[in-house]
Amino acid sequence: MKNTSLSFDTKHLYKGDSSLFISQNTVKTEADHIKKSIEAVEDKLQKGEYGFVEVLPQDSYLKDVRNVYANLKWAEFLVVIGIGGSDLGGRTIIEAFCQKNRSIKVLFTGDSTDPVAYKRILDRIDLNKTVFSIVSKSGGTLETLSSYVFFKSQVKKITSNFAKHFVFTTSGVKGILKDEAARHSIITLPVPEEVGGRFSVLTPVGLLPALAGGVKIEEMVESAYHFATSDTAREIAQEFARSQYELYKQGTKITVMMTYSVQLQEFARWFRQLWAESLGKDNKGILPIKAWGPADQHSQAQFYNQGSPLQSVLFVKIKNRAVNYSLENIDVPEAQYLEGVDFNKIINIEADATMKSIYNNGRPVSMLVIDELNEKSLGELFMLFELSVVYLAEMLGVNAFDQPGVEDGKILINEKLGKK
Numbered sequence: 001m002k003n004t005s006l007s008f009d010t011k012h013l014y015k016g017d018s019s020l021f022i023s024q025n026t027v028k029t030e031a032d033h034i035k036k037s038i039e040a041v042e043d044k045l046q047k048g049e050y051g052f053v054e055v056l057p058q059d060s061y062l063k064d065v066r067n068v069y070a071n072l073k074w075a076e077f078l079v080v081i082g083i084g085g086s087d088l089g090g091r092t093i094i095e096a097f098c099q100k101n102r103s104i105k106v107l108f109t110g111d112s113t114d115p116v117a118y119k120r121i122l123d124r125i126d127l128n129k130t131v132f133s134i135v136s137k138s139g140g141t142l143e144t145l146s147s148y149v150f151f152k153s154q155v156k157k158i159t160s161n162f163a164k165h166f167v168f169t170t171s172g173v174k175g176i177l178k179d180e181a182a183r184h185s186i187i188t189l190p191v192p193e194e195v196g197g198r199f200s201v202l203t204p205v206g207l208l209p210a211l212a213g214g215v216k217i218e219e220m221v222e223s224a225y226h227f228a229t230s231d232t233a234r235e236i237a238q239e240f241a242r243s244q245y246e247l248y249k250q251g252t253k254i255t256v257m258m259t260y261s262v263q264l265q266e267f268a269r270w271f272r273q274l275w276a277e278s279l280g281k282d283n284k285g286i287l288p289i290k291a292w293g294p295a296d297q298h299s300q301a302q303f304y305n306q307g308s309p310l311q312s313v314l315f316v317k318i319k320n321r322a323v324n325y326s327l328e329n330i331d332v333p334e335a336q337y338l339e340g341v342d343f344n345k346i347i348n349i350e351a352d353a354t355m356k357s358i359y360n361n362g363r364p365v366s367m368l369v370i371d372e373l374n375e376k377s378l379g380e381l382f383m384l385f386e387l388s389v390v391y392l393a394e395m396l397g398v399n400a401f402d403q404p405g406v407e408d409g410k411i412l413i414n415e416k417l418g419k420k
Contacts, residue, residue: 004233004380005371012355013243013312018362020309022246030249034242037394041387045228051194052386055203056225061192062218065207068167068189073104075131078212079121081110081147082135082205085197086169088273089206089382090135092266093220094213096378101214108209110135110147118150127158127165135169135205137191139176142413148177169204196401198274201382216375223379228387237384240314240366241391247312247364248286248396254311256304258291260351261318263373265292268316271385278389278400285396294350301354305361312364317351320344320372 014022048054055061072078080090091108099106109121132151136144148166155162163184170177172190181188189204200206202224207217227233244255255275257268268290275288289311291300304313326342327335355365370377393400 003230004227004236005377006233006236006380006384007369008236008239009367009369010239010243012359013247013364013366016359016362016364018309020250020252020362021364022243022250026246026250030246034245034395038238038242038391041391041394042234050390051192052196052199052202053225053228053383055192055195056221056228061190061204062207062221064189065204065211065217068187068204069208069211071187072131072167072212074129075104076129077125078104078106078131078133078209079125079151080106080108080133080135080209081144081151082108082169083111083141083143084273084277085200086135086137086141086144086205087111088198088266088270089201090209092201092270093206093210093215093378095266096263096373097213097215097375098263099213101212104212106209106213110144113143113146118147122154127155130155131165131167133167133169133208134177135191136177137171137175137197137200139168139170139178139180142410142417145176167208169208198277199386199401201270202379219375220379220382223376224383227380227383233380233384234387237387238391240384240388241395243366244286244312244388244392245395252310252312252364253285254287254289256289256291256300256311256313257316258293258296258313258351258354259316260293260347261316261373263318264316265290267378267381268292274385274389277403277406278393279396279398281398281402281405284398286392293354294347297350297354301358304358304363309363312366313355313358315351315355315365315367316370317348317367318370318373319348322372322374 044050045053080087087108087110094106107121107124109117134144134148139145152162152166155165159165163186167187167189168177168181169189169191171193172178173193178188180186189208191200191205192203195203202221210217210220257271259265259268272288272290275286279285280287293315304311321344324342324344326340327338328340330336330339355367359365370381390400
């Protein structure tokens with residue numbers, strides 16, 4: 001396996017006439033601090049202090065997922081119920097690969113307590129043929145717990161063996177779901193104690209829906225681990241973190257991820273949570289914005305080109321797609337120039353041209369290129385950004401693994417609902 005199928009082009013962050021581009025003075029001034037921050041993370045990696053890396057070679061999690069899935073194959077629907085890190089990773093994987101396994105339909109809900117969301121799910125499934133995968137490390141997450149209580153009551157209306165219709169992915173040590181599983185003999189999968197939610201995509205949290213969707217989970221996990229243990233691959237993560245920090249020091253505190261792929265829309269949402277929750281604390285951080293090309297060329301791009309100069313833009317494109325179509329036998333005179341052109345070429349030209357347009361307007365941009373989107377490259381993508389955010393948090397001087405601002409809101413919500 002070569003080091004990585006990813007390449008990162010930063011030249012349009014540094015070279016330009018505008019003061020928004022990273023200056024040589026910033027590079028020089030921050031070089032020592034950046035070097036020490038990277039060395040600190042590298043030291044922790046060598047010591048095995050990052051759980052999201054250390055769990056990857058532990059194939060017991062892969063075996064657990066396969067064993068649990070073997071007990072669910074009778075179902076036609078797997079409804080994954082989670083929110084945030086318990087939800088976005090699985091969504092990302094399923095969207096990326098268009099669900100190769102059609103014998104079981106993987107659906108997601110639980111990220112909203114709007115009653116309409118529950119009605120929509122009930123309209124799409126047959127309860128008799130459905131397994132609900134409840135994902136919460138603590139088990140006490142309001143949205144997840146209330147969803148479980150609701151769907152449990154719905155299932156109990158049709159069968160006395162409601163436990164057959166549930167699987168819990170939760171803490172193996174303690175928690176509401178662990179206790180509930182013990183009471184009713186519900187199948188469980190462990191969330192590794194050393195891995196936080198937004199870093200848990202390559203644990204049973206994301207791997208169960210991935211396996212149900214026909215994804216080669218071993219390839220995805222192995223490629224992520226190879227990326228994390230490759231010095232040259234990690235340099236991409238270091239370079240992204242370095243450039244983000246240099247921009248931050250010059251006052252650019254917003255980053256836009258603009259993905260040119262229908263398969264990576266949910267990946268941009270996953271990135272948005274990872275960046276916001278890991279970095280946004282102590283009055284510091286870089287605000288992540290999700291954009292999608294080419295659609296947002298016709299909406300957000302106007303601001304990025306000529307609006308207030310607040311952001312840098314990271315473009316993400318796929319070099320070669322497994323599916324492609326050419327335009328042939330065109331009988332529309334105005335469209336003759338497209339004769340023989342394929343859609344892969346069109347969308348990648350749109351990515352390149354939009355990036356160049358924003359650059360020409362004096363705004364910093366960069367490009368991440370994926371050779372081909374498959375299980376291996378998606379595993380690399382997950383690890384690239386998980387490592388990048390750890391390097392960047394070290395540079396900013398914040399804890400990448402807590403989220404006190406989120407916890408404050410949870411306390412207030414529970415108080416208003418009457419929880420003691």
